[in-house]
Amino acid sequence: MKPARRLVAVSNRVGPLRGVAAAGGLAVGIVDALRESGGLWFGWSGRTVAAGRARLHREHADGMTVATLDLPQQDFERYYNNFSNGCLWPLLHFRIDLTQYHHADSDAYRHVNRRFAATLVRLLRPTDLVWVHDFHLIPLASELRRLGARQRIGFFLHTPFPPTEILSTLPHHEPLVRALFDYDLLGFQTDEDLNRFQDHVRRAARGSVRGATVGAFGREVRAGAFPIGIDVEQVHRFAFTRPGEQDFARMRAALAGRDQIIGVDRLDYSKGLLRRMAAYERYLEQHPESHGHVIYLQVAPVSRGQLKSYREFRHEVEAAKAQINGRFSRFDWTPVHYLNRALPRRTLAGLFRASRIALVTPVRDGMNLVAKEYVAAQDAEDPGVLVLSRFAGAARQMTDALIVNPFDGEETARALHHARQMPLAERRRRHERLMRGLVEYDVRRWRNEFITALADAPTGSGRRR
DSSP states (O other): OOOOOOOOEEEEEEOSSHHHHHHHOOOOOOOOHHHTTTTTEEEEEEEOOTTTOOOOEEEETEEEEEEEEEEEHHHIIIIIIIIIIIHHHHTTTOOOSOOOOHHHHHHHHHHHHHHHHHHHHOOTTTOOOEEEGGGGTTTTTHHHHHHHOEEEEEEOOSSOOHHHHHTTSSTHHHHHHHHHSSSSSEESSSSSHHHHHHHHHHTOOOOOOETTTEEETEEEEEEEEOOOOOOOOHHHHHHSSSTHHHHHHHHHHHHHOEEEEEOOOOOOGGGGGGHHHHHHHHHHHHOGGGGGTEEEEOOOOSTTSHHHHHHHHHHHHHHHHHHHHHHBBTTTTSSSSEEEEEEHHHHHHHHHHOOOOEEESSSSSSHHHHHHHHTTTTTTOOEEEEEEEEEEEEEOTTTSSSEOOOTOOOHHHHHHHHHOOOOHHHHHHEEEEEEEEHHOOOOOEEEOOHHHHHHHHHOOOSSSO
């Protein structure tokens, strides 16, 4: 009898064992599978320590294990702040004007992946399925292979994959691409991301693509698109039970009959917040009859506040908010409400339900789950309208949203007007079709399809062609 396969999830940050529903994101996607298989979740502990004092921490609960490793402060700065967030993040979001590359940071990135691999390899069992998440850990499989790991290892990129012309601006980009071929399965958010990867392999690596098999550097890997979804029932339940329902009622009372536009994003330049503010300002200019009758609530928790580019971006967003309020506010109406802190998912569900419009307009996004959670939180009898950027991965699935080009403020302003004036029958039709897609492609389907594909992938630990 074959031994049961344990799932091992690896990510830079590890979610909580308890309160998973409230945590959302990756935790919702994988914790059930980890519990079912007696799995292991491995990553950084979130703690920085003095050199030589890093240690492994373990916690067991609900049939699964979390193992986390401390990082020395200097490694954290160079691996996480400088290379992952200061170089790879803007590159993957097509912002080469913001990439900052230093050889010492690249070396630290590889060094931390080597340390993670050296710790993880001692925790692995021969039949494990290892699922590595996101750009912080691209070299992890190659480091594990170097230490003799022969398990099936898959990688999922949560961000977009850039075209060759952008990727090739990164010094030493070829070793990163080569490292992907030590995985057995590569997952991307959309067909467009998969196509850009395949195109890069053909053009820059002189490789080949045969169906789901991609070959280069004398190796082959399976690659596919696995669009991530949400737990639809959970989000809807949050919106219609305490405390989400209480927050909905409080918000509706505070609105006093006004329409609310809501945006929920990390404070990140990829989310298009400045262009969104400008589009809303344009809407107010064009529709003076809306003054006093519409409020834009932007929830934007601080992200990567240690980086200068993010601190400067925060000041720009705050200045844009102040400009709009300065131009249009009345003693009884403030057009922009701005929160710089994270809110619980249950509270957000209630706020989504209370909002007539969601304005989700990133200039580049791997998927964007806020768009999906907004739709799931709506009352089917009186649903709100989603205005969605064409550059969010979610736009490929959510075609019944009002799709806009976030670089065109006029178009976005028109979409806001259309959304506010949209008849109930049309709102219901659009919402019904959007919900059908969310249910069909939910987080469980994403997880199960990836794990099944990984289990079925030809093993070869960087198998040769």
